[in-house]
Amino acid sequence: MTAHRSADLLSRFRGDFPTQDLDARRIAGMLEAPHCERRLIVDAAALNMPVLTDLLDCPPAQVSPHATRRGQEFERRVLDNAMDEVIALTRTHLGMIRTETRQLDLSPSQMRTQNPALDTPAIRRLRVARTRSHIAAMIASSDAALHLVRHPLLELDLAGVPIRLELDVLTCATLGRLTPVEIKSLPLHHHTDADPHKVGAAVRQIAVYLVALRRLVDSCGGKADDIADQALLIMTSGFSLLPEARVVDMRPHVDHHEWVLARQPQAALVLADLPRDVVLPAPPAPDASTGQKQDIKAATQQTVAALPMHYGDSCSSCPMLKFCARQAAAHDAVAQLGTQAANACGSVGTISAAFDLIAGRRNPATGAERAVSADFGRAATALALAGVRLDH
């Protein structure tokens, strides 16, 4: 199945629904729920997530405008003045030497100013091409190689669909290896370090860049050794806006992402299994009547519900969580009780079926049903002995 076919099917499925550029955070979120075909298709089709979640009656992502502003201001401070803060931190943490300061800015605004005649897709292609040519020079350690590239654009194949990812900074010492630098306005406290949950999310995001970088280096004829197993994570010193950095080990995360991506089904295969009329409607116009809005909302929910989901513990950070949770509840799915319970029940999909087997209201027929009946029967007996009554 070709990328072309995937793009065609995704385009048909998307219809006139608005799209949104994907970023590494969203891809990392998708890889956290690797078996969910629903999330795969929603991301491969690059659907606009806020518009979609609104139509699915899911709560909007809560991002504080203050936090956003703080993040932007911090990134600006770190990257301003010829990236002097990044240069200082790479010298301390990555062993860059004083003469290694050759740099280039590939950020969209810079490229638009330099190439006013090009439209947005052409600017993207130009950024990808220049990223590629500079990375080829960096791994060849040529004299013209750069040491710091600001906002390079990498490509990654997601379920047969190419997507583009923007890294904060890519560094390479002459005798070193390609190392990504990510800037996050997370406060780094001297006694407690940074919030491990947020650092973990940042690390998973950087791992997506590294997967894309591995593919790019490979296609340029480079070796796996050309890329570092680590990344530099620049955070704020306490609640100030002074930068501090930590080197993080990336190998386990990158290997995990590689493993998951290699097993992702092709978007085309998932969509080919669906009826041809599973197509998203265009979102309602602002001046649409309440009735029209309700109709479009219902049609959107029906279309998304037709995509196979894999509801479980790993869905906790997915923006569509509430929609899938409601669907799981409506189907009385065992998955509502968590991945462990769902695994224990095997092919016994509903809670009422499991209780029927446990209570002996139904005779087990398959191997899974016999196992559920026996395991949970023993547990029910233990609970009964402990004085707990099962009323289901």
Next chain:
Amino acid sequence: MDRAAEIKQAMDKVAAYQAELARAVEARELERVNELMAQLSVAERRRNRLLQAEATAAGSAGSAPPIREQVIAVLGLLGSPSPVALVRDVSAARFGEIIQPSRLASLRRDEQRSWQAAQRGTTRSQARPTYVTPALTYDRFAPMRGVLALSSWSLEARLIGPTSPRADLLRVIARLCDEADHAGDAPWTPDLRRLLWKFTRTIAGAISADDELTNSRLRDAAQRELGQITDADKAERSGAAERARRLDPEEQLFGTSLHVSTPSEAAG
């Protein structure tokens, strides 16, 4: 009608249109909303004109000089192409003048237009000695976003190669150290030292545990680092300048928008 009453009336009119607009939005009278938005925009423009005129008239002693004069003064002090953020920081620290980013946005276009008008012959007498220009990339001679230079500088100085941003920053730091040395007890000295302190952390050898920060120490550290990269930087810049001299005078100052794509870029 005196000026204060005129301003009051203009502001009341804006408030009345806003209230009416809110009511129309609430009642979903879309045609009325469009009409009110047009009227509001006219009323706002009139109010802004009156308020700006008032502010200019009132602030004769403390009012800021025109934006281009501010930028030229700062760039003259810095001596090398500099990022807009640094120009703003230095303007605030050394001259106590806040440069509004929104006013910088139109500066480049205004300067280019003014240069073009001066070249047309009829208004040649209006040609200015110096224009604020964008620094240019060394490979394609395209205008760089957010890096400013002066037209009076040599072409080599206005072209930015891969090493130039760091080299120029180090040159600027050395110039700021000189400025701080000459400042003595001037009122801006503390602000300038605070700005220099920011750079101290990012230059190798500028700070040590037992030594207090001094301007000469920072300048020496900056110049030591500059010494290691300046030859490579100058070679790339002068090579680029040789090629850039074939461009017409306007392109040499304001850059070319000609896009030359490599085969791999064209293939996308």
